[in-house]
Structure formats: C-alpha cells, structure tokens
Amino acid sequence: MRPAPPPASMGEAALEIRGLRKAFDKPAVDGLDLRIAPGEFYALLGPNGAGKTTTLRMVAGLLKPDAGSIRVFGVDVETDSIAAKRLIAWAPDEPMLYDKLSPLEYLQFVAGLWGVGAALAAERAETILRELDLWEARAQRCEGFSRGMKQKVALAGALIHDPKLLILDEPLTGLDAAMARIVKDLLRARVSSGATVILTTHILDVAERLADRIGIIDHGRLLVEGALDDLRAAAGEAGATLEDVFLRLTGETA
Amino acid sequence: MAHEVRLNLRAIQSARPGRSGLRVILGITGLVSAMMGGILAFSLTRSPMREAPLLNAALDCALLVVFSLQLSQTLSAAITAFFERGDLDLLLSSPLPPHRVFAARALGVATVPFLWFGALASFLLIPLALFGDPRWLAVYPVLIGLSLVSGAAGIGLALALFRLLGARRTRTVGQLFAGVLGAAIFLLSQIPNAMPAHGAALLTRLRRWTESGAFAPGAPLSWPAEAMMGRPAPLIGWVLGCGLVFLLAARAFGRPFTRNAAVAAGAPPDRVRMPSPAAIRRGFGGGVFAHLVRKELRLLVRDPTLLSQVLLRALYLLPLGFSLFRALGHGQDAQDLARLRLAAIAGVMAGIAAQLAGSLIWITLSGEDAPDLLACAPVAGSRLRQAKLIAALTPLLVLLAAPLIAMALLSPWVGLCALLGATAAAVSASLINLWFERPAPRRSFLNRGGGSTLVGVSEIMLSIIWGLATGLAAAGSPGAFIPLAMALMAMGALFRGARPRRAG
Numbered sequence: 001m002r003p004a005p006p007p008a009s010m011g012e013a014a015l016e017i018r019g020l021r022k023a024f025d026k027p028a029v030d031g032l033d034l035r036i037a038p039g040e041f042y043a044l045l046g047p048n049g050a051g052k053t054t055t056l057r058m059v060a061g062l063l064k065p066d067a068g069s070i071r072v073f074g075v076d077v078e079t080d081s082i083a084a085k086r087l088i089a090w091a092p093d094e095p096m097l098y099d100k101l102s103p104l105e106y107l108q109f110v111a112g113l114w115g116v117g118a119a120l121a122a123e124r125a126e127t128i129l130r131e132l133d134l135w136e137a138r139a140q141r142c143e144g145f146s147r148g149m150k151q152k153v154a155l156a157g158a159l160i161h162d163p164k165l166l167i168l169d170e171p172l173t174g175l176d177a178a179m180a181r182i183v184k185d186l187l188r189a190r191v192s193s194g195a196t197v198i199l200t201t202h203i204l205d206v207a208e209r210l211a212d213r214i215g216i217i218d219h220g221r222l223l224v225e226g227a228l229d230d231l232r233a234a235a236g237e238a239g240a241t242l243e244d245v246f247l248r249l250t251g252e253t254a
Numbered sequence: 255m256a257h258e259v260r261l262n263l264r265a266i267q268s269a270r271p272g273r274s275g276l277r278v279i280l281g282i283t284g285l286v287s288a289m290m291g292g293i294l295a296f297s298l299t300r301s302p303m304r305e306a307p308l309l310n311a312a313l314d315c316a317l318l319v320v321f322s323l324q325l326s327q328t329l330s331a332a333i334t335a336f337f338e339r340g341d342l343d344l345l346l347s348s349p350l351p352p353h354r355v356f357a358a359r360a361l362g363v364a365t366v367p368f369l370w371f372g373a374l375a376s377f378l379l380i381p382l383a384l385f386g387d388p389r390w391l392a393v394y395p396v397l398i399g400l401s402l403v404s405g406a407a408g409i410g411l412a413l414a415l416f417r418l419l420g421a422r423r424t425r426t427v428g429q430l431f432a433g434v435l436g437a438a439i440f441l442l443s444q445i446p447n448a449m450p451a452h453g454a455a456l457l458t459r460l461r462r463w464t465e466s467g468a469f470a471p472g473a474p475l476s477w478p479a480e481a482m483m484g485r486p487a488p489l490i491g492w493v494l495g496c497g498l499v500f501l502l503a504a505r506a507f508g509r510p511f512t513r514n515a516a517v518a519a520g521a522p523p524d525r526v527r528m529p530s531p532a533a534i535r536r537g538f539g540g541g542v543f544a545h546l547v548r549k550e551l552r553l554l555v556r557d558p559t560l561l562s563q564v565l566l567r568a569l570y571l572l573p574l575g576f577s578l579f580r581a582l583g584h585g586q587d588a589q590d591l592a593r594l595r596l597a598a599i600a601g602v603m604a605g606i607a608a609q610l611a612g613s614l615i616w617i618t619l620s621g622e623d624a625p626d627l628l629a630c631a632p633v634a635g636s637r638l639r640q641a642k643l644i645a646a647l648t649p650l651l652v653l654l655a656a657p658l659i660a661m662a663l664l665s666p667w668v669g670l671c672a673l674l675g676a677t678a679a680a681v682s683a684s685l686i687n688l689w690f691e692r693p694a695p696r697r698s699f700l701n702r703g704g705g706s707t708l709v710g711v712s713e714i715m716l717s718i719i720w721g722l723a724t725g726l727a728a729a730g731s732p733g734a735f736i737p738l739a740m741a742l743m744a745m746g747a748l749f750r751g752a753r754p755r756r757a758g
Contacts, residue, residue: 060626060630061629061630062626062629062630082632082633082634083632085630085631085632086632088630090626090630092626096624096626096627097623097624098549098553098623098624099623100552100553100556100557101549101552101553102526104529104534104537105537105549105552108537108538108545109545109546109548109549110627110631111538112538112540112541112542112544112545112546113542113545113546113627113628113631113632113633114631114632115541115542115632116538117538118535118536118538118539118540119535119538121538122531122534122535122537122538125534125538126534138528138529139526139527139528139529140526141526141556157627
C-alpha cells in the first residue's frame, strides 16, 4: 500500500457522495457519505449485496438515487448528467461489448460517444490495445474472445477517452496472472498521471497492494475507511491482514 | 434423452408470451380452430372419412409443408447446438458411444418441432376426433415419426454443410439456409398466384397426376395420408419406418457428429483483414451521430441470421399482394386494371414497410446489447434514439427505393401514395416500438412478440390498415379515409396507453 495522498477533505473532491439512499425491495444503499480526492486510488470493499455496485451505478448515472447527492469534480450527476458523464468511465464486471464488433471498432464507437478527436483517439487506441496485448486481435470480432479478452476490450473502452474518474467493478475477473499484473500497473500509471480510480474487488490482496484508501461497506452503509493502518485500528487488530480486518468488520466467518 | 427433452421444454416455457398474452393468443386460436374443427367434424359425419385421391394428395402436401418447416427448425437448432455448445461438451465428455450422443441430441432437436406442431394440430384434431372420427388422433404418432426424421435430417444436413463449407462458413450459411428452407414450400405454393397463366397449367398437371391413380387408396404415395387417417398398416409402417430411419441416422451420423462438434469448438475465427493506419484514423472520424448509425448498421449487416429472419417476416405479406393482384383481374378494362394492380402493390409495400420497420427498430432499440454503455455516455437519450431510428430505417429505404422509383415513373400519383403510405407505416411502427420499448437480448428477436402481445398485435393490425389506406388512396378511392382514420385512432389509443409507461 502506498502512502496516503493529500486528505480528501481539502479542495474539490473527485467524488463526493452525501446521504445517498437507494432501495429496491429493501434498502441497498442507506445514507452513504463518501469523499474521494483527485488522484486517489480508492478500493470499495464489502460482502455480496453490500451495496457496492448499486453505489457505483448511481455514480455512473445508471441508477437514480432515492435521496442524497453525488458530485463528480464539483458537477452534480443528477442535474448536469451529461457534463458529469464526460468525466467518468464505468467498467462493470460484465463487459459492455458488442460481439459483432472488433476491438478497434468498439474503441472507435466509444471514442465517438465521448467526442474524442479522430487523430488523438487513433493514437490512444493503438497505445491501449498494445498495452493490453490486444493489438494483434484488433480486427477480430469480439464474439470469439475469451472472458478475459472481453474484459480487456471493455477496459480499453473505459480508458479511450482518458477519464478523470475511472470506476471499475471487479476489473480483474477472468484475467490470467500476467495480464492482471499489466492491468494493475496500467491503473497505477493512470493514478500517477492524475486520474482517480475507484474499484471494487473480492481479491483483497489487490486492494491492499493498490489502493491509497479502502472503504468497507455493508448493508449500504460505510463501516470504515482509511489506509490499512486506520482499518486495523478500527478493527482493533494491529498487524492483521486486510482479510482479517474485513472479516471482523463485516461479521463474516472465514 | 430425458435430459434433452427437459431442456427443450424449459426453452419453450421461457419463450412463451406473458400470461395475459398467452391467454389471449390461445383463446383466439383455440376458438377459431375449434370452430373450423367443428365444421369439419360436422361435414365428416355427413360424409364419413374415407381415403380419396384428392384428400390423400392434400394430406401428403400438408405433411410435406410441416416437414419443410420442421427441417428449417431442426437445422437451425443443430447449428446452434454445434456452436453455442450448451451442454454438448458435457455429453461429448461423457462415456457414451457417439451414436447415443447423436441420438440424444437429435431427439432433443426433434422435441421442439413436435411440441409446436402437435400443439397447433390439437386445435383441429381434438374437435375432429370428438365430433367426427377418433381415427384422426393417428396424426399424433405420424407427427412423432416425422419429427424424429426431421431431427435426424436437420443434424445430417448440418453435417453435410460442415463437409461442404467447413465449420466457419456453416455457421452463417446454415442459418440462412434454414430460413430459406422454412419459406421454400410457402413460396412455391405462391406460384399459381404470382404467375396465374403458369400456375393454372401447373395446377392442371397436378390434378391430372392426382387423378392418374398415384394417390389412389393403397398406392405408396397415399400411405402417409392413410397413416394420418388411422389405417393400421400404413400407420404402423410409418412409425416403424421413421423409427428405423432415426436409428440408422444415429448409427451413420454418430461419429461424424462428435468429430464435427469438436471441429466446431475449435473453429478458427473469421479471417480478418488488418485495417491500414489511414483506415483506422478514418474510423475514428465523424460525430456522435455518425458513430451511432455506423455501429447499428454494422451490427445489422453482420448478423445474417437476424436479417434473414426480418426479411422472411416481410415475405409472408406477398400472398396478400398476389391475391389482390388476381382479384383485380375481373371486369376491368386494361388501363383500369393496370392502375388498380399498381395500387394493390403500393398497399402491399406499405404493409411490408410497417413489418420491416417494426422488426428493425425492435432490433436497434430494444435489442441493444450494451444499454449500460449508452446510458453512461455523455449523449442525450433523444439523440441516441434518433440515431437508432435512422440506422433502423436505412436498410428499409434501400430496399424500397427502387420499387418506389419504378412506381413513381409508372404513375406519379400511385408513387406518391406508396411513398406516403410506406412512410406513415414505418413511422407508426417506430412510434409503437419507442413507446413500448422493452430491453431484451437481440437473439430473442423471434420471441419478441412474447414481450408484449399489445405491441405484436398492434404492429400487425396497423401494417394491414396502412396497407389498405395506401392501396385505396392509390386507386383514387375516397374509402381510403376510413382505414386512415382507423390508423390514426389506433395510434392515439396506443399513445394514451403508453403515457404512464413513458412518464415512469
């Protein structure tokens, strides 16, 4: 885990969530407050059904909150959704792809949606596809791809417009060890160049190694957040692993 | 094998319309069919069932039509089974001999057509058996035999395509072939309507053949019909013969089936041409709207199965045009006749426009594969929908442009009516799909009517009404105002019905 970036309370937040609520049959997100600083790598953890994906879907503008507010770099997601969406990329655990398009065509489409200029987009597409080891498969249709390759195409789509806030839901699903390392390095590089990354993952080791701060939510509420030491202190277990802390705080048994 | 049957039953259950929709469809079909069956049964009590050459030929024809439709279904199912795999890998990795794996899969493939045609036939057969002659129930074992043969033939045909074309091409060509096969008999049956002179000669020749004794009771060509009518020897012969064909097919195709299934699993991806740097840059050019339209057109063009299914829907409107064409042939002078026939074609074009527009718009709007990607893009929903509508209507424009221009050259008035009618029909189909948009996977296109009975019925009714309005207007009849008013009232009612949905 890296040293924590400047406190999130100072200056304009990359993401600021206040009193967020969303209920389906029962409350999924229940009065969530969250503040993430620009350039921060934030891992949102929680057991299944804790409200992680619902929260992120509301941030991406895919769900309407019942109450509360979400601001991305000061832009209200609800009242100025188009401006907010320009700043965000959302990559869910199920890749949002078109099987009949090639990776290159997919990137052309996504770049077109986000209004990236042709020359810049072409240059970025080549860089990203090479980084993700997709360049050789750039003209093949995605229908024949493995789950891991589809995941990489979706990630490339999320990066093509160089978002200021990158929201990733289980981005390492289906990737082999070598590719998972490449993706992790790529995300860290994005953060180093000023982007903000929020990810959810069930691989606690990934959160421990990559994230500047970790938030643990359960039943739609933020239980605790901070650097790993803060979490250990909250759990009252000095020297414990993130897994121990997570299990203790969420009341789950190993 | 029980596993195969269970899977196919579940597939039918998941494809059925909603409960209320199902009740309406079953109710109407049941009522109409029961009435027809009752009338048939009543006439049979007056003249008891007996084998006659014409009846034998008609029943044989019916069986041939059912077989062609079943073969279309089973070929499509066989290709899907090869490539989409499902539980095929589990079957192939089990310690079963190849012929048993083939028999299990062929039985599974044959189950669906039997259940569909068995259920459809029941509406006629049950009243016929109850009020007429119980021997009509023999149609069921005949259908079982036919389904077994069509199941084996469907997989056999898929294997032949594998051999001829290779795994890569079979996937696309096979699905197209299945679509054409389904419509082939239907199209052939339209020859007498499409070409009255040739058709009459053909019918005379068929009648002579029927009367020549080929379909006389006891003749080999009459056996299938006699089996359907419950004559014991042909019935037993039919069932045993079909069973034997199935078993022989299992023996013969078992090994090629497992071999080709393995080939299909490892089929190389389509050969692709790497785009040049200039082409890549060009591909990134254009505005949001251009990108949206381009993406929709690419997805449409690259799915020949879907496209053939869409075109086949329009194909079934042709008989209406042919019938109108013939009906207008009496009591008119040559000039009037030509004008009226042109008007009839204009009407059919409007109907086809509505059908095609409805299908294409459903595919682009409701059948969006990545709705979340579009929802989180910084583009207004209205702009997205506009682009999708344009993409959906472009193929329609391409298809109808030439006939519209030809029609305008022959008669500017009829051309104008056809253009306005086709536009109005396409717009109404677009609006219905916009108002009642319900996301669903693109591959469920054939079951899209199951999503909303109201939308399905409205689309069909409005395509007929717009066709009528266009035809009458093109013929210069003031009667055109009646269907026009009906169409506008129907659209108004649908708009009101959709309002709560849109507000929500």
